[in-house]
Amino acid sequence: MRAAATTSAGGVVAASDQGGQGGQARPASGLGSTLFLLLPAVGLCTVFILLPALLAIVGSFFEIGLGSTDWRFAGLTNYARAMDDPVFWIALRNNLFIVIGSVILQVGFGTVLAAILDRGIPKGGTVFRTIIFAPMVMSTIAVALIWLVILDPNVGALNTLVKSMGLPTPKLGWLGDPSISLGILLLIAMWQYTGFMMVLILAGLQGIPKELYEAATLDGARGLTAFRHITLPGIRNVLIVAVLITTIGGFKVFDLIFATTRGGPANATQVMGTYIYQQAFNLGNLGYANAMSVVLLIIAVILGALQLRVSRRA
Amino acid sequence: MGGPRFRLATLIAYGIVSLWSLLVIIPTLWMVLGAFKTRREFFLDPLGLPSTFGPEAFERALGAGIGTFLLNSAIVTVLSVILIVVVSGMAAYVLARTDSRWMRFVYLLIVAGFAVPVQAVLIPLFQLVSGAGMLNSLFGIVLPYAAYGIPFTIILFYAFFLDFPKELEEAALLDGCRPVKTFFHVVLPLTGPAIASAAIFQAVFIWNEFILALLMLTRPDLKTLTVGILQLGGEFTADWAAIMAGLSIAILPLLLIFVLAQKYFVRSLAGLGK
Numbered sequence: 001m002r003a004a005a006t007t008s009a010g011g012v013v014a015a016s017d018q019g020g021q022g023g024q025a026r027p028a029s030g031l032g033s034t035l036f037l038l039l040p041a042v043g044l045c046t047v048f049i050l051l052p053a054l055l056a057i058v059g060s061f062f063e064i065g066l067g068s069t070d071w072r073f074a075g076l077t078n079y080a081r082a083m084d085d086p087v088f089w090i091a092l093r094n095n096l097f098i099v100i101g102s103v104i105l106q107v108g109f110g111t112v113l114a115a116i117l118d119r120g121i122p123k124g125g126t127v128f129r130t131i132i133f134a135p136m137v138m139s140t141i142a143v144a145l146i147w148l149v150i151l152d153p154n155v156g157a158l159n160t161l162v163k164s165m166g167l168p169t170p171k172l173g174w175l176g177d178p179s180i181s182l183g184i185l186l187l188i189a190m191w192q193y194t195g196f197m198m199v200l201i202l203a204g205l206q207g208i209p210k211e212l213y214e215a216a217t218l219d220g221a222r223g224l225t226a227f228r229h230i231t232l233p234g235i236r237n238v239l240i241v242a243v244l245i246t247t248i249g250g251f252k253v254f255d256l257i258f259a260t261t262r263g264g265p266a267n268a269t270q271v272m273g274t275y276i277y278q279q280a281f282n283l284g285n286l287g288y289a290n291a292m293s294v295v296l297l298i299i300a301v302i303l304g305a306l307q308l309r310v311s312r313r314a
Numbered sequence: 315m316g317g318p319r320f321r322l323a324t325l326i327a328y329g330i331v332s333l334w335s336l337l338v339i340i341p342t343l344w345m346v347l348g349a350f351k352t353r354r355e356f357f358l359d360p361l362g363l364p365s366t367f368g369p370e371a372f373e374r375a376l377g378a379g380i381g382t383f384l385l386n387s388a389i390v391t392v393l394s395v396i397l398i399v400v401v402s403g404m405a406a407y408v409l410a411r412t413d414s415r416w417m418r419f420v421y422l423l424i425v426a427g428f429a430v431p432v433q434a435v436l437i438p439l440f441q442l443v444s445g446a447g448m449l450n451s452l453f454g455i456v457l458p459y460a461a462y463g464i465p466f467t468i469i470l471f472y473a474f475f476l477d478f479p480k481e482l483e484e485a486a487l488l489d490g491c492r493p494v495k496t497f498f499h500v501v502l503p504l505t506g507p508a509i510a511s512a513a514i515f516q517a518v519f520i521w522n523e524f525i526l527a528l529l530m531l532t533r534p535d536l537k538t539l540t541v542g543i544l545q546l547g548g549e550f551t552a553d554w555a556a557i558m559a560g561l562s563i564a565i566l567p568l569l570l571i572f573v574l575a576q577k578y579f580v581r582s583l584a585g586l587g588k
Contacts, residue, residue, distance in 0.1 A: 033494045034408050041405035041464050042420060048439065048461030049427040055438035113331060120327035130576060131335040134342075137568040137579075139522030139540045142561050145547050146345045155356040155554055157344055191338070199583050223323075252431045255524045259544055273433045277525075280437045289437050297434035304429020308469075 053297060060294045064286035078291035088292065090267050091275040094182060098189070098271065099250030105190040107242050110197025115231070117198070118205040119213075129202070133195035143192045144259035151175055151184070175261050178268035185256055185269060193249070197242050204238030205231065237310055244307040251299055272296050342565075349559035356554050371555035372563070378549060380560050382535055383542030384567070389452050390538060391521045394459040395513050402464050402512070403505065406471030407497050410478075421472070428465035432526060440529050450533045458526060463516045470582070474508040475501075511582035514575060518568060539564050 063074040082088045113132060117125045135143060150156050151174040159169045170177045174184050208231065216226045232239075254273035257263060263270035263278065272292060280289035348356070349371045350364035409421050432439070439458065448454030478501070486496045527538040537545065546560045572579060 033492065034412065036494060037404040037408045037497065038420065040401040041424070041468060044401065044457065044461040045424060045427045045464055048442075048458045049430050049435070049465075050423070052435035052438040052442060053430055055442070056435050059438060109334075113334065116327045116331050121324060121331065124328075126576075128331045128335055129580075130573060131338055132331070133579070134569060134572065135338060137518050137522075137572045138565045139524065139543075141522075141524055141540050141544050142565050145543060145557065145561055146341055148547070149348070149554060149557065150341055150344065155360050157341075157360050160360045191341075194334075195338075196583070199580055203580070203583065248431075252433055254433055258524070259547075276433065276436065281529075286437055293434050293437060297430065300431050300434055301426070301429045305426075308425055308428070 056290050056293045056297060059287060060291040062287050062290075064290075074287060078288045081288055082291055082295070087267055087270060087275060091270045091272050094269065094271050095251050095253070097182060098186060098253055099247050101183075101186040102189060102193070102246045102250050103243050105186065106194045106197045106246055107201075107239070109190070110194045110242070111201050111239070113194065113198040114201040114205055115227070117202055129195075129199065133199055135192040136196045138192070140192065140255035141259045143188065144256050147188045147191075148175075148260055172265075176265055178265050181261055181265065182269050185260065188260075189253070189256060193246075197246065200242050200245075201235060201238055204235040208234040240310045241307060244303055244310065248300060248303045248307065251296065251303070345558050346562045349555055349562050351555055353552070353554070371553075371559035374550075374553065374556040375546065375560035375563060378546055378556070378560070379534065379537075379542060380539070380546070380563050383537050383539040384563065386452060386531070386536055387521055387539040390455055390459065390527075391517050393453070393456045394463065394520050395517050397456060397460040398463040398467050398516050399509055399513055401460065402467035402471055403502060403509070404497065405464075406468045406475055407501060409468070410472050410475035411480075411483075421468075424465050424468050427461075428469065432462060436525065436529070439526075443530060449530055450536055452531070452536060455526065455530045458530075459520050459523070463520065467512045467516065470512050471505070471508060474505060478505075507578075507581070510575075510578045514571075514578045515582040518572075518579075521568060 059071075060078055061073065061075060062071040063077065064071050117129055121128075138146075150158050153159055153169070153173050158174065162169050170180060172178075175181045212230050212234075213226055216222070216230055221229065252273060253271055254277070257269050257271055257274050258277070261269045263274045272295070276289045276292050276296070279285045279292070347364055350367045352364075355362065355364060405424070409417055409424075443449060443454065443458060448457070482500055482504070483496050486500045487493070491499070522540055523538075524540045524544075527541045531537050531541065543560050543564045547557055550556045550560075
């Protein structure tokens, strides 16, 4: 049997060999190697994640002038400004629109596709999965540009297609018409991300034991009934995680809008990400941008915490 | 087992997935074909096929710097992924093998870091990196990229190491190996599949990353592919073929890797739901 020496504060606890139960094998050299292995990760994350987060919070209480050392304490002015700013609320509302729309479209249809690939078709599942997932590995910028060209009023394929069916095309263009531009962007996002949800949910579906379905069939429950009573409960946690991931993504959306409409026309597609960018890098209102960033940060952290708690339970 | 070989439900199922697959393939195909069209063909027959398949549009795209952008993306991605995997592996190993309040606290911090999106801290992050002189440096951008990829990767590796059999490490320790050496010579070589999944996930994310690259790499010869193609779209406003050629070049590398290494993608995604 082996006993190892204990070291102190580094948290490296030693255990003697007790038949393999409970304790974990302990290295005998302790603090030095622990720190060496941990420090790079902790260091990087502290410097580039934690520190900026703190700075954003602190900076939101200041008005920051053009020279970045010019900080004047402003209390809650920036936050008050956000409350009174109609564009801020439009952006938030657009984010919510994207979140709800994405959940319905991507998670909803992704579940349908996953269900089909899992038990609906006997062959070819992998091929379909590959094809449908593929847009996920394209950069959102590339996806945005592809669709920008497709939606182009002059050379785009969509207008030609629609006209050939005798239907009217939007006069201001698919992305230039404020009443439909956000919806169109939602559809583009669906094109790119549904495959992601499909694969995620498919993994969950494949974790449901086949015997459950066989037993249900023996009891006369098949198809939709089986879906309601076996499938849905079985993927409950995966579905929640999928919804949370989509929700977080809906708040973080930036690339798609930046590459297409930049928030226009007339703020119809403005979201938190693009508005923060605009305030900070186009208009120089750093303190204000920080305040809005903090709002985004709080939302993201709450959702992220939820996601992790649920996926631990899965 | 009676009944018709092709039930209606199965046909509908095939119909749905086939339709969606076509919806994915056709725009992509249209774009790639567009790289071979002439301007006239674009205006006269947007839905048609190109008449010739010359490489001129690709040459124009490459001339605008796509090749350089590609190289920059490759360098940044490879360096970042290596850094992420090694550093996360080291940290996750300690976190999984050590049971103490400190370790749990550190793990919680890391997990909290996962929830922070770059957009929410963009401004102070930018001030930080520009103040530190890290702008316009391929090596400079690798560090924040690594930082944002580490939490997810640690979470992945942590779960992996918790399930990893300890007998191998104990044997090595009995032989007198110090823990760091045990990690690098015994544990790391065996974490292959986990590394592959993590690496691929991060690689895709970093290759396609936009906003940090937009802000930090502004010099024309340092831009990454994702930023570069947007710029291309602006430069070549009427040269549709060149834009499409550029886009085709941009999406090809990852698409190829994806098709060849699918199972690693799927595996790392399955880990998200767990």
